[in-house]
Structure formats: C-alpha cells, structure tokens
Amino acid sequence: MASRPQVDTHRTEDRYARGWHCLGLASGYKDGKPHSLNIFGTRLVAFAGEDGQIHVLDAWCPHMGADLALGEVKGNSIVCRFHAWSWGADGVCNDIPCAKRIPPKARTRSWQTCEQNHLLFIWNDPEGLPPPPAVAIPRINACFAGEWTEWAVRKMVIHNNCRELVDNLADVAHFGPVHGSPASYFCNTFVGHVGYQMFRGIQSELLGDGLIADSAYFGPAYHITRMTAEVDGQPVHTILLNCHVPIDQNSFELRYGVMVKKVAGLSDAQNEQIAQAYVEQAHKSFFQDVEIWHNKVRIDHPVLSEVDGPIYQLREWYRQFYTDAADLPADLHKAKVFERREGVWHTLSEVPADAVSQLSSI
CATH class of the missing domain: 3.90.380.10 (Naphthalene 1,2-dioxygenase Alpha Subunit; Chain A, domain 1)
Known part of the structure; x- marks a missing residue:
C-alpha cells in the first residue's frame, strides 16, 4: 500500500487534540460492566460505579499489565482479573488481597469525564491541564x-x-x-x-x-x-x-x-x-x-x-x-x-x- 502523506506540515503525529471528545450515549456504559476503549493511541476502561458516575482509567494495570476491562466493577472501583488489585475512580489502588500495605506508587491515570445531552464525554489534554469553564459542552434543550x-x-x-x-x-x-x-x-x-x-x-x-x-x-x-x-x-x-x-x-x-x-x-x-x-x-x-x-x-x-x-x-x-x-x-x-x-x-x-x-x- 502506498504511504500516506503527512497529516500536517506541523508535527502532530504523536499528539491528540486538546478538548472534549464524545464517547456516545452515556446509558450504554451504565450496565455494571467495564467497557474497553481503544482511543488516543492507548487502551482505557470505562465503568459506572455505584455512585452513578461513569469513570475512565488507563486500562493497563500498573501491577503486571493486565487489561482492567477484563475485570469486575465493585462499588466505585474496578478489580483486576489477574491478581484482584482494586482501583478506585481516582486511579488509586485501594485494596490488594492479603497485602499489609499498598505501595505509594500504586496508581494509574484517571480521565475526566462529563455527561451532557445524554452523551458521555472524555477530556484529553496532552499537557494534563483541566478543561476551562469556557469550553463546557452546551446543553441542547431538545x-x-x-x-x-x-x-x-x-x-x-x-x-x-x-x-x-x-x-x-x-x-x-x-x-x-x-x-x-x-x-x-x-x-x-x-x-x-x-x-x-x-x-x-x-x-x-x-x-x-x-x-x-x-x-x-x-x-x-x-x-x-x-x-x-x-x-x-x-x-x-x-x-x-x-x-x-x-x-x-x-x-x-x-x-x-x-x-x-x-x-x-x-x-x-x-x-x-x-x-x-x-x-x-x-x-x-x-x-x-x-x-x-x-x-x-x-x-x-x-x-x-x-x-x-x-x-x-x-x-x-x-x-x-x-x-x-x-x-x-x-x-x-x-x-x-x-x-x-x-x-x-x-x-x-x-x-x-x-x-x-x-x-x-x-
């Protein structure tokens, strides 16, 4: 297959746009199961906790690299299928079976989300900055x-x-x-x-x-x-x-x-x-x-x-x-x-x- 020309004369091939991205109907994620997302050049996992909120984390478990999307949702956490390490909505490990202490580095990335117009949105910023209020998704009254x-x-x-x-x-x-x-x-x-x-x-x-x-x-x-x-x-x-x-x-x-x-x-x-x-x-x-x-x-x-x-x-x-x-x-x-x-x-x-x-x- 012939190679594709550069996307832009400015080097952006390793960067994804800063902003809110829509992940479809929010209701589709509220079934008590983890959902795998292959986006932004990596894999994420989305799940709805008992608080009714949809949370998104990096999917690769920092412990031994298993896919958290294969795990189980418990409360507001997702439990890894490989070794049962539990990860909270904030990305911090909150339980390790039989372990006396949780390593301070046991955390993964938590992505900011919002719901509007019955849709789920995820915020991406290569610099790690939060969304300013001016870019909030506008409500559609219909x-x-x-x-x-x-x-x-x-x-x-x-x-x-x-x-x-x-x-x-x-x-x-x-x-x-x-x-x-x-x-x-x-x-x-x-x-x-x-x-x-x-x-x-x-x-x-x-x-x-x-x-x-x-x-x-x-x-x-x-x-x-x-x-x-x-x-x-x-x-x-x-x-x-x-x-x-x-x-x-x-x-x-x-x-x-x-x-x-x-x-x-x-x-x-x-x-x-x-x-x-x-x-x-x-x-x-x-x-x-x-x-x-x-x-x-x-x-x-x-x-x-x-x-x-x-x-x-x-x-x-x-x-x-x-x-x-x-x-x-x-x-x-x-x-x-x-x-x-x-x-x-x-x-x-x-x-x-x-x-x-x-x-x-x-």
Whole structure:
C-alpha cells in the first residue's frame, strides 16, 4: 500500500487534540460492566460505579499489565482479573488481597469525564491541564423535551486521520457533487474554540427541499447541526450529532446521531415511523462522506479556486487544539467571518445578525 502523506506540515503525529471528545450515549456504559476503549493511541476502561458516575482509567494495570476491562466493577472501583488489585475512580489502588500495605506508587491515570445531552464525554489534554469553564459542552434543550425523539446513534471506524472530516466545516464545494445539495448561501465563523457553519440550500436529493442547516464544532471533536427541510410538503426538524475520537493517527471512531422533532397531532407510532425514515435518509447522506474519507489522502497545501471555502482559515483555527495553551494566538476570541453570497466570497468584520440568532439555538 502506498504511504500516506503527512497529516500536517506541523508535527502532530504523536499528539491528540486538546478538548472534549464524545464517547456516545452515556446509558450504554451504565450496565455494571467495564467497557474497553481503544482511543488516543492507548487502551482505557470505562465503568459506572455505584455512585452513578461513569469513570475512565488507563486500562493497563500498573501491577503486571493486565487489561482492567477484563475485570469486575465493585462499588466505585474496578478489580483486576489477574491478581484482584482494586482501583478506585481516582486511579488509586485501594485494596490488594492479603497485602499489609499498598505501595505509594500504586496508581494509574484517571480521565475526566462529563455527561451532557445524554452523551458521555472524555477530556484529553496532552499537557494534563483541566478543561476551562469556557469550553463546557452546551446543553441542547431538545434532548430533555418530549417533543423530540431520542438519539439514534451509529458508530463506525474511519481509516484516516480525523482532520479529514473537520475540513467539511468549510468545504462548501462538496455539497453539490457529493450530496446533491448545492448551497445558495454559506457562511463560516471561527471564534474561540467554536467553528460555525451556516448553510442554505434550495434542494437536497436525500434530505428534502429548502434545506436550512446551522451547525458548530464545539472544540475539536463534537459537532452539532440543527436542520430543517421540507419532505412531501411536511417540514421536518432534526438535530444531527457528528463526533469523533482518534484511535491512532490513521483511524478514528465516528459516531453519528439523529433526533427528529415529533409532528403534532400524530401518534407516537406514526412519529416514530417518520423519524426512522428520516434517520435512514440522513444516514445515507452522511455515508456519502464516509466513502470519500475512506478513500482520500491529506493534501497539506491544496490548490483552491474562487468557489472553494476558507479551507486554510479553518485549518489555522483548528490548529489551536494541537498547540500548547501558552502558545495559543492572542486573537482567538476575535470572530473571523467568511460569507458566500451569490457565488462570491466576502470577509466580514463582524458576525451577521441572523447568524447570531440562528446559532444560539443549536
């Protein structure tokens, strides 16, 4: 197999992005069993303790190297299957059978987690710093309202570097050829740790007519879209989840989810039928991208035309997640806006007023 070009001209091959990464539905980890996670170039173990919290530790037992994911959950600890050493949620060994003392060095790494929108998140920082409050995962009110269906989530492995899918945030030119959904209006805004996209389309081959999609990356790996389209004369409102966690530098776990707003006046069964049909259409649209990601290489310096989006500006914004906190640019908080109207790109000095109102509802 031909070798893959470098992911970036800046050396990041041994580094994973700083930020919150989504591990899927939190409920999937609350079965009293340990769950193995092969991410960030290593193996972790996730388990829910009797306190109801989900804890994540390095999986390789510091004692003799066994995989803690083969062990047993007891209380808020996980017990190694090899020698029954018990490891607490804080990563500290709290029991060794028949031992009179626990070695002071008997500890392993505990990873910070949080739950939001019925999803589980894990914090990664190569420097070991905690998450600042400003990067907290925003609440989606629809997740807690009866007017919406629950998340329908699918997981797959993509054999490429995760930066390939992030380019889509600015790649307006691919919507027509790949999705049959050319953009009539498009706008990117990069500010702080958030990258926004506003998309307006006249029609979509799979998702309906009058497509309106407002989306954002909150950090390096968690992407939410609020979308509206008309299908068979009926407006359909959806929220899409697109999140990734790197396995290594050449593969990542991708989770894709859909929520659909229920139609007033219809029964639960009818709404579920509509939702499942639209979920299938959304997945088909998403898999059009997956096929491309599986069959492409990184071009560090792409040759762009006047119809392409702000790819270079997106990559410059995204580089912050691979940069030490002390070396971050001083102007990250200043919004950088790139708008495409009537086929012409404009660089704006401030975020359009309609963008602010739309994006605040994501």
